Amino acid sequence: MEEKSRGQWTSGFGFLMAAVGSAVGLGNIWGFPYKMGANGGFAFLVLYLILAAIVGVAVMVGEIALGRRTGMGAVGTYIALSKRFKWVGWLGAVSAFLIMGFYSVIGGYVIKYFVLNLGMIFGAAPGAGGDIFNALLLNPVEGVVYTFVFMVATCVIVMGGIAGGIEKFSKVAMPALAVMLLIIIVRAVTLDGAAAGLAFMLKPNFQPLRDDFLGVLKTASGQMFFSLSLGMGCMLTYGSYLSKKENVEKNSWLIVVSDTIVALLAGFAVVPAAFALNGKASAGPGLLFVVMQDVFAKMGALGGLFGAIFYLLVIIAAVSSSISLVEVVTTFFMDSAKAKGKEGNRKAIAIWVCVVMMVLAAITAIDGLGANEKFWKPLGFAWIDFFDLWSEGIFMPLGALFMSLMIGWELGVKRFFDDILGGESFKTRKLFEISIKFIVPVGMLIVLWGQLQSFGILK
Ligand code: TRP
DSSP, rough: HHHHHHHHOHHHHHHHHHHHHHHHSHIIIIIIIHHHTTTTTTHHHHHHHHHIIIIIIIHHHHHHHHHHHHHHHHHHHHHHHHHTTTTHHHHHHHHHHHHHHHHHHHHHHHHHHHHHHHHHHHHHOOOHHHHHHHHHHTHHHHHHHHHHHHHHHHHHHHHIEEEEEIIIHHHHHHHHHHHHHHHHHHHTTTTTHHHHHHHHHHHHHHHHHHHHHHHHHHHHHHHHHHHHHOOOSSSHHHTSSSSSSSSHHHHHHHHHHHHHHHHHHHHHHHHHHHHHHOOOOTTHHHIIIIHHHHHHHHHHHHHHHHHHHHHHHHHHHHHHHHHHHHHHHHHHHHHHOOOOOOOOOHHHHHHHHHHHHHHHHHHHHHGGGGGHHHHHGGGOHHHHHHHIIIIIIIIHHHHHHHHHHIIIIIIHHHHIIIIIIIOOOOOTHHHHHHHIIHHHHHHHHHHHHHHHHHHHHHH
16 A cells, blocks of 8 residues: 555656656757867767766666665665665765756757747747847746746646656656657758857767867766656656666666757757758857757748747656656655654645745856856855855765765665566676776766866866
């Protein structure tokens, strides 16, 4: 009865769509293309693929298996399984708040662009991407309102529960996202001048690795990690609702491969379009909000339609990720209630979690991602950087580092396969063992170092 009352995915497909939904997000569509653009195109891509297969899959397997074994969220799982790393789950819970403190603001901005392009369908003048973006950043009220809309959408889905909310949404939203993305790709690669963008992504060129191997390595591993939703218990939490009948290794590969394909496809949509517009794709964070908007504005009559489709697919990607972040904390409170013999009120919990996240996000929104310098001056750096530093920069690499140490060295790989995975079939055992014991810990230290460096804390 206890098992039942906690809820479960109704099917393996449902779990897969939810997990892919968590992974596929702003990281794929906004982060991946511009980071690839700024870090050597093809060379970045190759390194990314290797990292995802070796480090990404191992951490994914670890998280899903741990959650499925205990049937609890991140906090409860580490307390139950580890002596030395009891507190690691807390890093995840705190990270969820910090990530949502900026993720929902960017999600909100995307809603604004969707509305804008809808308007263009009905004849509104397109305007220049740069002007629109700057005005948005400097308009605290608009920023907070759109963030709020994004937060409400997220909250409503989480209130619906695992099967009735998250799974139901993801099963429809993820296939829809794929279709919309294909439409945008067809449009993007047929623009005049798009071919140079395709060549940039696909033409073998390893010179960037020779120039700055460590730089590309750090960026690619940080990106891979964020894109796969790893290091803070998201996948662990989703795994805790997974049936023991589902194979963890198979699902982990499917999630990693799907997320990587979507990142690539997003690259095929954005990079050629950016090349068609101005001959390069290294426009940085503005790629999504400045360059893409200009691309649609230039398309003429159908620009608004393609723009609306594009920004809608980004909204879907972002919402299906933010629900997983809210679920990490919601699951924690539901589990705590259950441990006290009470039935947690999911709706009330989800609302409170989102209210607190909204307060943090409002700060980032008022701050305009750092554009309103007066607002963050006393702190010393922009709020988004502050939230991002502690989550992506510190807590998440540490979370994955400690998880790999716990699995590889505290529990031991044998116990992991026999007990945590319940002896189910596992084809890439040796690779997993080497990964989790050696490559992941070292990789996480590199990510940590890279992140601290990018925030100017380490030289
Ligand atoms: N993976 C998502 C993206 O690419 C964001 C995300 C969701 C995330 N849950 C996470 C990132 C947990 C890190 C940890 O946009």
